[in-house]
Amino acid sequence: MDKDKIDKKDHILDVAERVFADYGFDGASTRTISGEAGVNMAMLNYYFGSKEGLFLAVFERKISSFRTLLQNIGNDDTMTTWGKLEKCIDNYVERIIVNNCFQKLINREVSMNKRWTLTDKITEILMVNVHEIKKIIEEGLNNGSFYSDIDIPLVIATIFGTKNYIINMPQLSSLILGHDIRDEKFMEENLKPRVKTYMKRLLKAYLVNENDNSK
Amino acid sequence: MDKDKIDKKDHILDVAERVFADYGFDGASTRTISGEAGVNMAMLNYYFGSKEGLFLAVFERKISSFRTLLQNIGNDDTMTTWGKLEKCIDNYVERIIVNNCFQKLINREVSMNKRWTLTDKITEILMVNVHEIKKIIEEGLNNGSFYSDIDIPLVIATIFGTKNYIINMPQLSSLILGHDIRDEKFMEENLKPRVKTYMKRLLKAYLVNENDNSK
DNA sequence: TTTGCCTAATCAATCGTTTGATTAATTTTG
C-alpha cells in the first residue's frame, strides 16, 4: 500500500536524523543507519540516491515545518513589535527542546569549512529563520519602540547562540545549570520557562525604549 | 637536532588543528594531515601513537595557554565587578578572533553523543573558562552592583553562545552581518570593537543595577 | 654497531555504492 511506502521512508529519515546527530555526517555509516532502521543497506541508495542525498532529505523534510511556524508568528498584525518578539521567543524555546538532535546536527555540519553543497543548503535553511527575526526587530526600530542604536545582527547572534550553547553542549550546560538537561522533567518544568523568562528580560533590557512616545 | 624535532611535532600539531577544525575528527584523514604537513603518514603514529592521540595532543597544547590568560583577568582586585567583566569580555573577544579554528574544533566534537573520552576532556577544559566568568558575576550579585534576580547560568550561555555563533558559522554570520567575517581587515577594524561594544551594553542593561547605593 | 628518525610498501578493516537475482505489487491485455 502507498501509505506503508511513505511510512518506511519516513522511518528511515527518523533514524538517519538521530544517527547523524549522534555521530556526525562522517561518523555515521550507511550500515549503521540501515541497520538501526531495520532495512537493507541498498534501500538507502534506492530511495535517496546517496548518503549525501539521505542527509539532505532529512533537512528538506524539516524546511516546511520551520517556515510555516515562522510565518504564523511574523505576520500577525494584532500585536505590538515587542509582543511579536516575545511570542517568537516562546515558540522557539518550545521547539528547540523537542527537536534538539536536529539542531545539533545542523550546527555541527555548518561549522565545517568544506563540503560546500551541504553547508550552503543548510545556511539557506537557517537564513529563513534569521530573516523572520530580523524583520521583527527592524520593525521595532522603525516604529520607535526599540532603541535606535541597537546592533541587530548581533542580537540575532545572541538569540540563536544562547539557544545553541544550551542544547549543543548538554554536558557543559548541565554542569553550569546544576542539573542534567537531558532529564525530560527538569527540561519541561524548569529550563523551558526559565529560558523564556531570561531571554525576554535580556532582550527587553537591551532593545525596548521605555520612553517611547510613538503610541 | 632536538630543536628540529620539537618544531616538527609542533608543525604537525598546527596542521592537525586546522584540518580537524575544517573536516571534523572523522572527516579529517591521517593522510590529509600528514600530506599537508609534508611528513610521512607513519610519522603521525610514530609521534602520537594514534589518530586519537594526535587529536588529544592538539588539546593538551592549548590548556596551559587558556588557564594562564583567565587567571590574569579574574584576580585583579583594583577594579569594580563590572569593570572586571568588561575587561573579561574585551580579552575574550580579542582571543577568539585569533583562535577561532580551535574553538570550532572544540564545539563540534563536544556536541557528539559518543566518544566520551574526548568530550569529557574537552568539557573539563571549557569549565575553567566558565568558572572564571561565574565567579565575577556572583561577586557583582553579592555586593549589590548587579540585580538580584539575574540568571547567572544563562548569562554565561549568552556570553559564550553569542561568541560561538559568530565564529562557528562564518557563512551564516557573514550573511547576517553583510560582510565576509573571514576577511581579516573587517574582523580587526569592524567586528572586534563592535562585538565588544555590543556585549558590554547588552550585559550592562541586563545585569547592572544603576540605582545601586552600596558604594 | 647501535640508536633514533624517516620512507615506501603493505596490512586488515571499513567505507559508500553497485550489482544481479528474487519477490511483491500493479497494470495491461485477452
Add this chain to the structure above:
DNA sequence: CAAAATTAATCAAACGATTGATTAGGCAAA
C-alpha cells in the same frame, strides 16, 4: 475475470576506494 507483462521493492553479495595502522628496511649520527 484471469493470465501475462511490467514495474517497484527488497535482498545478499561484492565492488573499488579509502581508512587508520603496521611493517621492513634505509640512512645518518653517535
